[in-house]
Amino acid sequence: MGQSTGSEPKRLGVLTSGGDAQGMNAAVRAVVRTALKMGAQPYAILEGWQGAVTGGEMIKPMGWSDVSSVLNKGGTVIGTARCKEFRERSGLRKAAKNLVLKGIDRLISIGGDGSLAGTNEFQEEWPSLLEELVQAGELTPEQVAGHEKLRVAGLVGSIDNDLVGFDMTIGTDSALQRILAALDELSSTAASHRRTFVVEVMGRHCGYLPLMSAVARGCDYVFIPEAPPEQGWQKILTKKLEAGRKAGRRESIVLVAEGAIDHQGNPITANDVCDALEQETGERPHLTILGHVQRGGTPSAYDRWMPTALGYAAVYEVLHQDQNSEPVIIGARNNRVARLPLMKAVTDTRAVAKFTKAQEYEKAVKARGCSFSEMLAINEVMSTPPQQDELPDNARRVAIMHVGGLAPGMNTAARAAVRQGIDRGFEMLGIYGSFEGLMSGKVKQLAWEDVEGWGFDGGAELGTLRPIPRVEEYYAIGRALEEQRIDALIVIGGYNAYLSINQMRQETSRYPAFNIPMICIPASIDNNLPGSELSIGADSALNNAVWALDRIRESAAASRRCFVADAMGRHCGYLSLMSGIAAGAELVYLDEFPYDLQDLASDVKMMRDSFRDGRRLCLVLHNEEAGGRYDREFIASVFAQESQGMFDVRHSALGHLQQGGEPSPFDRILATRLVRAAIEELSEQFTQNRSEPLGVGLSAEGIESFPLLQMQQKVDPQVRRPLSQWWLPLVDIISVVSRDEWDIEVRPLPVTDL
Structure with a gap:
């Protein structure tokens, strides 16, 4: 078994350092088992860098069964600790000596930016540390021979999702699930008593967790360090909560990042927000600090399969690095395994904190990436009731319907479409019961307050049916579109939704009513739709x-x-x-x-x-x-x-x-982002007087649209799935990390260099 050549197997160490994060165990398991399959000997460095400094039994050889039954466990089974001694030269020397004594010159470090920065420093100082140890007589030249270079790969284990360059760090998705579960529970009691809750959320100096939680739960207001409120935020906050109540909201939820600040850089705590609201309204909100429940518990499905892929790729990386290879971080970008120079990633991440400290907030938001700024804009639209109830007389009438099998997140998409459409000045309509409902006249105008609460429930409030309209039904559908004065259709659903619109648009010469903008949004647990690598509902179904x-x-x-x-x-x-x-x-x-x-x-x-x-x-x-x-x-x-x-x-x-x-946080966020793209596309088509049928979806480049009439070029119609599926290379992972008895070649995963 294995691919290592030579008399002695290569030895690599794996450690988890800093704060724990759900999914670390999946990464450790993948590292250990992939290393064994490749003929290397993995070692667990227990209790993080403290284990490296202590040495001895704290650096433990690992076998296959040592990482059995750990996928569903939170935390890290090999322990983690913050080690002050490792920050000193003496601690670095001890760690280097102990690794060399075990024959380890390859290292996979799992932790946050601080841990990874320490790993980079250790790698850079490695040659000089060995030289000092030989000169001091603590190691012999023979012991050092062959270990002159430390080969390093880092995996980002942090619930904060604060590392610039990657979409999601290990633990973030699980932490979001914990937060959303808590907010969903708080919402029911808050609505019962018409209360206001102020909730403190983790994230240190990164606002990802509170921002995404606010969008996924529909919170009224969120304080994050990258986009602090202007002076006088106390009154602005109060007015926004009052507007929400007037629009029909029974509860108000305000999220506060633990590192939130005002525009002058002064800290804003959850207690500060409670004090401000009490002063403005005369009623004190209820304060909830979620704390470490966000960090613990069973990892989500994403925090199992993705860390497994990252650990697999990291082992392949360190076992194939040469003397000139630089340390890298292996992470996730657009569902692909991606690689970044370690120190560049750490430097870019720390630049965000510098921008925030210098009160250069636009630069801080930009540094977080385009999706972060996009979600800021989405959150503002979704949480702000319209200023006026009356729509202009010439408002475009945009109808929403579901077609196909049920998928968790359909309600989220419908809610997002209504609120973002109203923000663009559209009159939003709901079609109840798919095409059958359209033909029966089951069409209703949907106001901002009508979809309050929709985004967080399973099922489909508008109903969904699978049948594709028959040709003999086209006349009735065309008449219904004309009678309801529908100017555009947003169809949220699965393969039958795409096929329905595709076939209808090929009949515009006979049915002119079909010649309107039609946008398909992918929602299917099967994840088999063209133009989108992930469909709404697939993540929930996976969990x-x-x-x-x-x-x-x-x-x-x-x-x-x-x-x-x-x-x-x-x-x-x-x-x-x-x-x-x-x-x-x-x-x-x-x-x-x-x-x-x-x-x-x-x-x-x-x-x-x-x-x-x-x-x-x-x-x-x-x-x-x-x-x-x-x-x-x-x-x-x-x-x-x-x-x-x-x-x-x-x-x-x-x-x-x-x-x-209920839809998972990932599906709620994906639905909201896809709908934003659909609404923007409709606005553009109305402005340009176009009526092109399109699908929107998540691609390797981000959220994009494609002409629906090209659908047949993207799918195998016999089996109803895309011709190209990004996840197929991951099939090799199963045989490597789950089957001890099988002798299997470890093949590299596709890796994107960033």
Whole structure:
């Protein structure tokens, strides 16, 4: 097994440093197991840099089983600590000596910007540290030989999401889930009593968590360090809360970043906000400090599969670096594994704090990236009631409908469309019951207050149906569009929504009413839509699936068992693969990778061998439409028949629980961003007097639109999935990090250099 050459395996260390973050365990697990598969010997440096300074048993060789059953655990199983001694030259010397004594000259450091900056300094000082140790007689030249360079890769583990250059750091998505869960609970009690809550949110000097939470929960106001309020914010805040109440809101929620400041750089605390509101209104708000609940608990699905991919890529990186390689950070950018020079990333991150301290707030916001400034603008629109109730007489009438299967986040998208459309001066209409509802005249004007609360519930308030309109129904649809004076359509839904609009627009010569702007917004748990790498609802479904698989693991681990589970997705394997990575599945069967009886026979033989060697559980994920007749039940029957009594077999379909529940923070934010792009596109088409049917979606370059009439060039119509799927290279990860017994080549993931 493995790819290392030479008599001695390469040795690498992995440590977690600074504050803990959900998902660190997934990264550590991937590092250990990928290293073993590549023939290297991984070591865990316990308690962060303190373990490196202490040495001895604090630097522990790791085996495959040492990182078993850690994916669903919060925190870090190898411990973390802040080490003052490591900041001194003497501490650096001790750490270097202890690593050399273990033969370690490759390092994967998981932590925040402070930890990574310390790692960079350690790497830069490594040659001089070894020279000093040899001169002092603490190490011999023979011990140092071959370890003259420290090869380093960093992974950003921080719930603050404060590292410039990457979309999401390890732990951020889980922290958002904790915050949103708390805000959802607070909202119900606040609405019951018409109360105001002031909530302090973590994030230190970065406003990402409070800003995204404000957008995802629909909060009234948010204080963040990058965009502080002007002088007199106390009265501005009070007026905004009063406007929200007049518009029908029963509760008011104000978020305060723990590092919030005013425009002069003076701190604004949650207590300051409470004092100000009490002085202005005579009533003291309720103060809630969320604290460390944001940092703890089970990682989200994203904070399992993405850190797994990053750990996998980091090991490949450090084992292939040469003498001239610079230390890098491996992170996530547009769903891809990306690479940045370590010190450049740290320097750019610290520049934001400098801009804030110098009161150069526009530069601070710009440094956070274009999506950060976009979300600031979105939050202002979504939280501010319209100044006037009357629309202009010539206001464009824009209708919203859902088409296709239910996806969590449909309500969020509808709410965002109504409020952002009203902000642009449109008259927003809701079509209840898809095309059938349109033909039946179930169309209602939606005001700003009508969609209050929609964004946070599962289901679809407007209703959604799957049928694609038949040609004989086109006349009735055209008449309905004319009678309702609909100037544009926003269709939120799945593959049938796209197909419906595509087919209707090809009939504009016969039905002129179809010649209006039509925008499709992707919402499908299958994640199989053209022009968008992620669909609204896919992340929520993934989290639901992983939750169910965690329960299955717990039930099956009590006996020697193989469990075969079906995940939804039709012919698209996204849910199956990602939930398999996130839940630690040993096998995943996808429609994208055909399999036959010979493959099943090979897999069951490997399973017998592994159970004979002590395995207690084998989790198998099956894409619901994969394999034709070789479906879940057939696979389970084969495995049971060929188990030779080594294990028993159970099977189950995860089913419609994947479609239910409240939308995840990621889906709420994605829905809001996609709708913003759709509204901007409509505004542009109205201005230019165009009527082009478009789809909006998330691509490798950000949010983009594409002509719907080109849909057939982007999909395989037989299996209803995109021709190009960004996540397919991740399939190699499963076999590397989940199967000890399989001898598998570790292939590199595609990595984007930033």
